[in-house]
Amino acid sequence: MIELSGISKTYRRPSGEAVDALIDVSLRIEDGEFVAIVGSSGSGKSTLMNVLGLLDVPSSGSYRLGGQETSGLSPAAQAQWRNKRIGFVFQTFHLLSRTSALENVELPLLYSDRSSFQGLGRKALEAVGLGDRISHRPSELSGGQQQRVAIARALVNEPDLLLADEPTGNLDRRSADEVLAIFQSLNRAGRTIVLVTHDAEVANHCRRIARIEHGRIVQDERVAAAGPALREAL
Amino acid sequence: MNTMRLVAHSAAMMSRHKVRTGFMMVGSFIGVAALTLVISVGQAAKQKMIAMARQVFGEDSIMVMDGGSHMLGAPRNPGTRLKLDDAQAIATEVPGIENWEPQQGLTASVRRGDASVSAQVLGETERYEQVWNRPASRGALFDAAAVKSSARVAIIGETVASQLFKDEDPIGSDLQIGTAPFRVIGVLERWGTDPHGMDRDNEIVVPISTLMRRVTNVDTITGAKFVVARTAKGEEMVKQIRQTLRSRHSLAVGQPDDFSILTASEVRQMMAAVERVLLLYLPMVAAISLLVGGIVSASLMLASINERATEIGLRRAVGARTEDIRLQFLVETAATTVAGGAGGIVLGYVLAQMGATRLHLDGVAPWSAGLLGIAASVLVGLAAGLPPARRAARMSPVDALR
Numbered sequence: 019m020i021e022l023s024g025i026s027k028t029y030r031r032p033s034g035e036a037v038d039a040l041i042d043v044s045l046r047i048e049d050g051e052f053v054a055i056v057g058s059s060g061s062g063k064s065t066l067m068n069v070l071g072l073l074d075v076p077s078s079g080s081y082r083l084g085g086q087e088t089s090g091l092s093p094a095a096q097a098q099w100r101n102k103r104i105g106f107v108f109q110t111f112h113l114l115s116r117t118s119a120l121e122n123v124e125l126p127l128l129y130s131d132r133s134s135f136q137g138l139g140r141k142a143l144e145a146v147g148l149g150d151r152i153s154h155r156p157s158e159l160s161g162g163q164q165q166r167v168a169i170a171r172a173l174v175n176e177p178d179l180l181l182a183d184e185p186t187g188n189l190d191r192r193s194a195d196e197v198l199a200i201f202q203s204l205n206r207a208g209r210t211i212v213l214v215t216h217d218a219e220v221a222n223h224c225r226r227i228a229r230i231e232h233g234r235i236v237q238d239e240r241v242a243a244a245g246p247a248l249r250e251a252l
Numbered sequence: 253m254n255t256m257r258l259v260a261h262s263a264a265m266m267s268r269h270k271v272r273t274g275f276m277m278v279g280s281f282i283g284v285a286a287l288t289l290v291i292s293v294g295q296a297a298k299q300k301m302i303a304m305a306r307q308v309f310g311e312d313s314i315m316v317m318d319g320g321s322h323m324l325g326a327p328r329n330p331g332t333r334l335k336l337d338d339a340q341a342i343a344t345e346v347p348g349i350e351n352w353e354p355q356q357g358l359t360a361s362v363r364r365g366d367a368s369v370s371a372q373v374l375g376e377t378e379r380y381e382q383v384w385n386r387p388a389s390r391g392a393l394f395d396a397a398a399v400k401s402s403a404r405v406a407i408i409g410e411t412v413a414s415q416l417f418k419d420e421d422p423i424g425s426d427l428q429i430g431t432a433p434f435r436v437i438g439v440l441e442r443w444g445t446d447p448h449g450m451d452r453d454n455e456i457v458v459p460i461s462t463l464m465r466r467v468t469n470v471d472t473i474t475g476a477k478f479v480v481a482r483t484a485k486g487e488e489m490v491k492q493i494r495q496t497l498r499s500r501h502s503l504a505v506g507q508p509d510d511f512s513i514l515t516a517s518e519v520r521q522m523m524a525a526v527e528r529v530l531l532l533y534l535p536m537v538a539a540i541s542l543l544v545g546g547i548v549s550a551s552l553m554l555a556s557i558n559e560r561a562t563e564i565g566l567r568r569a570v571g572a573r574t575e576d577i578r579l580q581f582l583v584e585t586a587a588t589t590v591a592g593g594a595g596g597i598v599l600g601y602v603l604a605q606m607g608a609t610r611l612h613l614d615g616v617a618p619w620s621a622g623l624l625g626i627a628a629s630v631l632v633g634l635a636a637g638l639p640p641a642r643r644a645a646r647m648s649p650v651d652a653l654r
Contacts, residue, residue, distance in 0.1 A: 068650050071569065073568070073569060073649045073650050073653070074650050093573065093574060094573045094574075094575075097568070097571050097572060097573040097574075097576075098571065098573075100568075100569060100570065100571050101570060101571020102571070106569045106570065108566075108653070110562075112562055112563075112565075112566040112653070114265070114563060114566075115268075116268040116269070117265075117268065121264075125566075125567070125570055126570040126571055128254075128257060128258060128261055129258075129567070129570060129571035129572045129573075129576060130571065131254075133254070171570070175571075
């Protein structure tokens with residue numbers, strides 16, 4: 019699914035100082051994996067996320083998504099890949115205010131080449147257990163429910179890859195558990211998920227943890243598929 | 253990419269942000285209202301002015317007035333020296349004059365029993381109807397014999413008739429102008445209000461000889477109208493009239509005229525000047541207010557872009573191309589401006605109708621003004637939408653989502 023080899027990303031601060039956010043990162047993620055990318059703030063995990071999501075272009079290195087090289091894609095083609103092949107979930111949900119859950123979920127369809135939305139938004143909301151909330155606005159939903167709407171939005175175009183950036187960072191424990199359970203069930207159904215977090219406990223819900231420090235991947239290991247059970251034991 | 257779908261979505265988004273949308277509409281609303289108002293009133297005023305000028309002046313005539321001022325209504329010399337004989341002399345000495353009519357006018361109190369009104373009293377001859385194009389609607393105008401014999405007869409305007417006689421038939425009744433008694437023999441055809449706001453139905457026409465002898469006790473006239481042949485050379489005639497009058501008034505070289513001459517071409521020039529104000533300068537002022545409205549819309553939209561950065565970033569993340577973002581912000585700004593403009597057309601039209609009623613104009617033409625208003629607001633909307641659309645499209649999704 020994902021093949022990063024020798025990816026580096028150097029930013030230039032307004033002061034002119036160069037910052038190496040990613041240094042020679044190589045990472046291979048197979049279809050159906052559930053990977054946590056763990057790191058403290060400033061470690062480069064957000065940059066890695068942006069590169070994986072085609073929101074940012076690496077300074078050097080090769081990124082193959084689904085077997086296809088991404089460097090050299092035009093901005094319009096990148097947008098089309100984001101639309102079709104990648105679903106994003108953000109820490110702060112990023113739902114459009116004053117807009118119903120259904121319309122929020124349908125947003126990616128708006129930018130797709132589909133001629134009809136018929137039933138897709140409702141189906142995605144039902145998949146995250148919000149079939150009875152389709153006409154609610156974000157302000158009428160709890161934080162956990164809002165994040166589930168955002169997950170439905172990420173799923174509506176049936177992407178190959180789900181990218182989640184601190185998806186539980188703004189949620190209470192209960193809602194966080196709900197959201198993580200959804201990710202786990204999506205993964206069990208075959209969806210490839212990459213989740214970025216600084217929270218080791220959240221990472222334990224995943225099946226593989228890659229630790230990033232100062233722009234390099236320093237540790238990459240598989241976790242026994244015992245996330246929820248481990249949680250219950252605690 | 254389905255463009256219509258995106259446009260519909262943008263419109264729906266705007267309707268959910270009523271305050272921002274409302275503020276953005278205000279500018280084009282006021283600007284287009286002003287534009288519609290001044291253009292419709294200007295058009296109607298121009299038409300009225302042309303109709304009036306034709307009615308008062310006819311196609312080919314020259315007016316001579318007492319006093320040396322050059323324009324209607326400007327201050328006049330205290331002693332007026334224009335006499336009936338002067339007008340008579342012009343009519344006989346200057347070739348090309350087909351008809352002429354002297355006039356002595358004053359504002360006087362007109363009474364009947366206890367009722368009294370202040371009206372414009374005009375001393376005229378039997379040629380009044382021909383020269384001024386104004387017949388009697390009831391009764392009759394006086395003839396040459398009445399002028400010769402200084403008959404005490406009067407033809408009254410509709411305003412005078414309704415104020416002094418209510419529903420009675422005024423013909424055959426008596427009234428007093430100053431202290432002199434007159435018999436009403438006719439009612440003038442209704443005229444309306446002139447461009448100076450004077451009610452031209454608040455007039456009384458009497459034989460000029462009677463007015464001089466019984467009411468004013470002066471032998472000077474306020475002016476005379478000369479109808480000239482279509483083939484006549486206006487400038488040449490004006491020169492001859494001036495010479496005739498200057499020699500009759502014994503004016504030395506260097507002394508200014510103690511009369512003024514107004515020709516159809518001068519009236520046309522005056523009308524052109526008024527038209528410039530009505531149809532060019534006033535609409536320009538309105539257009540500037542629309543421009544300011546457009547700038548307000550553009551800056552409100554620009555300001556809202558920072559606020560909406562995450563929305564823009566999110567849209568990019570879920571697959572919006574830069575073109576889609578640009579289109580969305582262009583549509584939002586333009587649609588808001590055009591919607592405000594449409595409201596402005598309605599307001600402008602209502603105000604124009606109210607103004608027209610007050611100014612006694614008719615035939616306010618809303619369609620040309622409305623079309624212009626729509627075109628202007630579309631243009632302003634697109635221009636106002638471009639800078640915000642550019643800025644929104646340029647935002648990097650990574651920065652926008654941070």
